[in-house]
Amino acid sequence: MVREEKMTHREDARARHEDAAHRARAHHEQTRHEDAQAHHHHTHAPASRHAHGHHLLQVEDLTVAFRMYDADEPYLTARQREARPIERLSISVHAGEIVAVVGASGSGKSLLADAVMGLFEPNATVMGRIWFDGEPMDAAALARVRGRGIALVPQSVASLDPLMKVGAFVRGAACGCGRARREDAARRTRRQRELFARYGLAPEVEDLYPHELSGGMARRVLLCCALMDAPRVIVADEPTPGLDLELAVRAMDDFRAFADAGGGVMLITHDIELALRVADRVAVFRDGTVVEETAVTNFAAPELLEHPFSRALWHALPEHGFAAGAGAGSAYASAGAPSRGGEAL
Amino acid sequence: MAKYILHNALRFLLLMVAVSVVVFTLVSLSPVDPVQANVGQAALLSMSPEKRAQLDAYWGVGTPLPERYLSWASALVQGDMGTSLRYNAPVAQVIAARAANSLALMAIAWVASGVIGFLLGVLAGVRRGSLVDKLVKSYCFVLAASPTFWIGLLFLMVFAVGLGWFPLGFSVPVGKAAADVTLLDALHHIALPAITLSVVGVANVALHTREKTIDVMESDYVRFARARGMTAWQVARRHGLRNLVLPAITLQFAQISEIFGGSVLVEQVFSYPGLGQAAVTAGLGGDVALLAGIALVSAALVFGGNLAANVLYGVVDPRMRRRGGAR
Numbered sequence: 051m052v053r054e055e056k057m058t059h060r061e062d063a064r065a066r067h068e069d070a071a072h073r074a075r076a077h078h079e080q081t082r083h084e085d086a087q088a089h090h091h092h093t094h095a096p097a098s099r100h101a102h103g104h105h106l107l108q109v110e111d112l113t114v115a116f117r118m119y120d121a122d123e124p125y126l127t128a129r130q131r132e133a134r135p136i137e138r139l140s141i142s143v144h145a146g147e148i149v150a151v152v153g154a155s156g157s158g159k160s161l162l163a164d165a166v167m168g169l170f171e172p173n174a175t176v177m178g179r180i181w182f183d184g185e186p187m188d189a190a191a192l193a194r195v196r197g198r199g200i201a202l203v204p205q206s207v208a209s210l211d212p213l214m215k216v217g218a219f220v221r222g223a224a225c226g227c228g229r230a231r232r233e234d235a236a237r238r239t240r241r242q243r244e245l246f247a248r249y250g251l252a253p254e255v256e257d258l259y260p261h262e263l264s265g266g267m268a269r270r271v272l273l274c275c276a277l278m279d280a281p282r283v284i285v286a287d288e289p290t291p292g293l294d295l296e297l298a299v300r301a302m303d304d305f306r307a308f309a310d311a312g313g314g315v316m317l318i319t320h321d322i323e324l325a326l327r328v329a330d331r332v333a334v335f336r337d338g339t340v341v342e343e344t345a346v347t348n349f350a351a352p353e354l355l356e357h358p359f360s361r362a363l364w365h366a367l368p369e370h371g372f373a374a375g376a377g378a379g380s381a382y383a384s385a386g387a388p389s390r391g392g393e394a395l
Numbered sequence: 396m397a398k399y400i401l402h403n404a405l406r407f408l409l410l411m412v413a414v415s416v417v418v419f420t421l422v423s424l425s426p427v428d429p430v431q432a433n434v435g436q437a438a439l440l441s442m443s444p445e446k447r448a449q450l451d452a453y454w455g456v457g458t459p460l461p462e463r464y465l466s467w468a469s470a471l472v473q474g475d476m477g478t479s480l481r482y483n484a485p486v487a488q489v490i491a492a493r494a495a496n497s498l499a500l501m502a503i504a505w506v507a508s509g510v511i512g513f514l515l516g517v518l519a520g521v522r523r524g525s526l527v528d529k530l531v532k533s534y535c536f537v538l539a540a541s542p543t544f545w546i547g548l549l550f551l552m553v554f555a556v557g558l559g560w561f562p563l564g565f566s567v568p569v570g571k572a573a574a575d576v577t578l579l580d581a582l583h584h585i586a587l588p589a590i591t592l593s594v595v596g597v598a599n600v601a602l603h604t605r606e607k608t609i610d611v612m613e614s615d616y617v618r619f620a621r622a623r624g625m626t627a628w629q630v631a632r633r634h635g636l637r638n639l640v641l642p643a644i645t646l647q648f649a650q651i652s653e654i655f656g657g658s659v660l661v662e663q664v665f666s667y668p669g670l671g672q673a674a675v676t677a678g679l680g681g682d683v684a685l686l687a688g689i690a691l692v693s694a695a696l697v698f699g700g701n702l703a704a705n706v707l708y709g710v711v712d713p714r715m716r717r718r719g720g721a722r
Contacts, residue, residue, distance in 0.1 A: 167622050169618070169621060169622060172524065193624075196621075196622060196623070196624040197622065197623035197624030197625075198624055201622075201623070202619065202622040202623070204615065204618075204619050204622070206615070208614075208615040208616065209615045209616050209618070209619035210616055210619075211616045211620075211633075211634045211637065211638070212616070212638070212714065213637045213638055213640075213641075213711075213712065213713065214633075214634065214637060222620075222623055222625065223625055223629045223633055259713045259714065261713075261714050275619070275623060276623075278623070279623075279624070
């Protein structure tokens, strides 16, 4: 069992947490969420909407800390120290938009996905505030909406059980017992077939095993898993590994359709070009935090960007000649310096 | 399919040849003088030279190794496993008489250690770091580090001598006519050796299963299943067990050789008349035909176990069953 209680693991921390949550919520409710207005340190894109007057998903001051032994010290005398791969990170997802979180590989972006899903490592301490659809969430609430309100689209076919037919995997576990369970199982089968039909997967695919899927089929199967329980927000963690840009952009059409239907997508990627092509807004991730959260249109010119690192990223783009202005390329690479090896790429 | 069978038959044949050559070589290198071992030091000294030469010929002393091996092997090919000089009976008959005892003992220990070890391993792996995990781990480390014969002696002292719950040894009550021995008697006598063998076997199976369970519970697909809102136990039931079946099969059949090795020691400690005890007697008495016979039977058993594991793998794992299938 993952230690979900870690989120509020100290009593005084919990008191402070709730107090801060109340104040922040009151403050948040008073904010007028008019579209295209700068607030919460971010700017909006045309697609961004505040359904019911709040963000679909909002993360404020998220910190993920690990207690670990210092690797630089001798084995027996090493002291524990605290590593904070994510520190005071804030990001929002609106209805109708794709927000890309862009950062170097191995910089801890996947931990953001885990934290939003309420999946924590046993030795992790998670602090901060998360709202989902206007409701403040604690670890138990995040566990309740896991898969149902907020769904994860993982990176690769390794996330499918190698010994289970993909149809059964997509359907997932039926709830209830006796007759209710059979009815739920039948409902899930109908839903799975409907999703397979919608995403162009032949009916025979449900009888295949993961190793028999092509890359494109596997991606669509993973998306069907996420959509099974009709979520409002999709967190996609590097969903297009190894695809060239054109194919990756096309693979993102399904996410676009989901956003257009009123959902919100948090696309976590190391690929800035992909982010600029498909996202409505871009959150630039560096050293465990989001240094700038801005509409993708602001990447048209460096003057529109606020943070020096965002500008360095702009200069490092191929169409701007990889200009190493202010050592942009190395700056991007160095974002991965406090790497925790959390990612495959 | 025919190729697979032929391939395995050839491997089995090579294994048998290798095992028997090793047995014969080891016996010929052994310092044990079979005549002295079987008639005793005192009798040997007071023996006339003619008698001595006769016995040497009977036990094959002085016959070159290749010659002995070839005559034994040619007889074996015709279905004759030779004669046990120590028991003064055909080897096949000696083995058959004792195999029932040994196989019952090993089967109980094999099933018990497999089932209990698997359950404890899964429990510890799913609840990693918890009190249950620590208890299971401590048990396994202590048991895995203790010699089997020592555990046997300990159990004998506590449960047979101290508490008097179980008999001190043998497979049937001493002094009872063979016709009067009931099944209950037999079970009463097999219990303590079987428990000893199981208790030791559990440690090995549980530790391996625990590692595999942790691997599975940390895999991407379990993580994803959790991210879809399943509880830990739902995930363990739906994905955990399914993926633990393969390593469990491998482990369970690899365990056959462990159990066999353990049974030699346990039978010795409990004076339990099985194959293990016969092997020890044959080894110490220079009874090469019986030793080779037992070695062949046990090697065949282990080979059969591994072959069964391979075949079951193909049945259970779709990646092997449908290799190169629909794409």
